[in-house]
Amino acid sequence: MIVFHDVAEVPADFGRTVVAIGKFDGVHSGHRAVVARARIEAAGTDARVVAVTFDRNPLSFLSPERCPEPLSSLDQKLDLLAAEGVDATLVLRFDAELAGLGAREFVERVLVDGLRAVTVMVGDDFRFGRGGEGDPDFLARMGAEHGFVVDVVGDVQGAGRRVSSTWVRESLRSGDVEGASRLLGRPHTMRGRVVHGLQRGRELGYPTANLSADAEGFVPADGVYAGWLVDEGAPGEAGHAVTRYPAAISVGTNPTFDDVEQRQVEAYVLDETGLDLYGHRVQVQFTQRIRGMVAFDGVDALRAQMADDVRRTRVALGV
Numbered sequence: 001m002i003v004f005h006d007v008a009e010v011p012a013d014f015g016r017t018v019v020a021i022g023k024f025d026g027v028h029s030g031h032r033a034v035v036a037r038a039r040i041e042a043a044g045t046d047a048r049v050v051a052v053t054f055d056r057n058p059l060s061f062l063s064p065e066r067c068p069e070p071l072s073s074l075d076q077k078l079d080l081l082a083a084e085g086v087d088a089t090l091v092l093r094f095d096a097e098l099a100g101l102g103a104r105e106f107v108e109r110v111l112v113d114g115l116r117a118v119t120v121m122v123g124d125d126f127r128f129g130r131g132g133e134g135d136p137d138f139l140a141r142m143g144a145e146h147g148f149v150v151d152v153v154g155d156v157q158g159a160g161r162r163v164s165s166t167w168v169r170e171s172l173r174s175g176d177v178e179g180a181s182r183l184l185g186r187p188h189t190m191r192g193r194v195v196h197g198l199q200r201g202r203e204l205g206y207p208t209a210n211l212s213a214d215a216e217g218f219v220p221a222d223g224v225y226a227g228w229l230v231d232e233g234a235p236g237e238a239g240h241a242v243t244r245y246p247a248a249i250s251v252g253t254n255p256t257f258d259d260v261e262q263r264q265v266e267a268y269v270l271d272e273t274g275l276d277l278y279g280h281r282v283q284v285q286f287t288q289r290i291r292g293m294v295a296f297d298g299v300d301a302l303r304a305q306m307a308d309d310v311r312r313t314r315v316a317l318g319v
Helices: 029-042 074-083 103-114 136-146 165-173 177-184 299-317
Strands: 002-004 017-021 048-054 088-092 117-123 149-153 188-195 209-211 223-233 243-252 264-269 281-291
Touching: 017 029, 029 048, 029 117, 029 149, 048 074, 074 088, 088 103, 103 117, 103 136, 117 136, 136 149, 165 177, 177 188, 177 281, 209 281, 223 264, 223 299, 243 281, 243 299, 264 281, 281 299
Parallel strands: 002 088, 017 048, 017 117, 048 088, 117 149
Antiparallel strands: 188 209, 188 281, 209 264, 223 243, 223 281, 243 264
């Protein structure tokens, strides 16, 4: 997938496009439905499917106190869009200049002159342009003027509720990673470097891979989860085979010892005690919650619980 960071980067001979516009936070099932529809629209033509999104949630600029924590980083979002078959993504920097751009200017500069859109797909709550002055009706009028069609894509529903990034966040905050996975259409995933921790897991017989504090992706509720660790290798390492391991994942501050100030995510790869992942980039995929996070009365009680966590993880993952 090609990534443009400014509409000026789009080549003049890029050709016609079918455009899907949105924040695409988490690239959940609703977003994927929009992309799938765009791909169908572009099939059999010379048009390319282009996602138009932003380098940050616009609320982080317009109203920071109302801006939710993102489900995925920009890099994760781009990887997910690529996996859905998007040909190119235009990432617009949301700053004062873009916030002040009128709706007509946005259409003419980005969709018409830059992308030569033949179809533009948006949700029915889509707003754009200075002060949110543009909506799907305005976009349709602009389409009639400039020769593109507007397709307002209806919501994907689940359990009588619209699938949304807000719903995914609510699920993760409560530890319901299975519910989040259903909304996303895949396991919720974090990604980061493996760093050295306090070595407590190793001392207890369960060495863990600790994600760095700057790991990408929304951190679920404290607790123990069954899931997978995907080793992408060390930076610059050539020819590394991506490997997927079953894992018991811990999220929290280690209340038994009460000496970890910041929530951390760590994964014990089942039956692997000599695996050296330090410095590697890994993904941690959450599939099922095993239990909440509690403090135990001593090391023996904690060790016994960890053995049971591993047993239940095996059952959950079928390994």
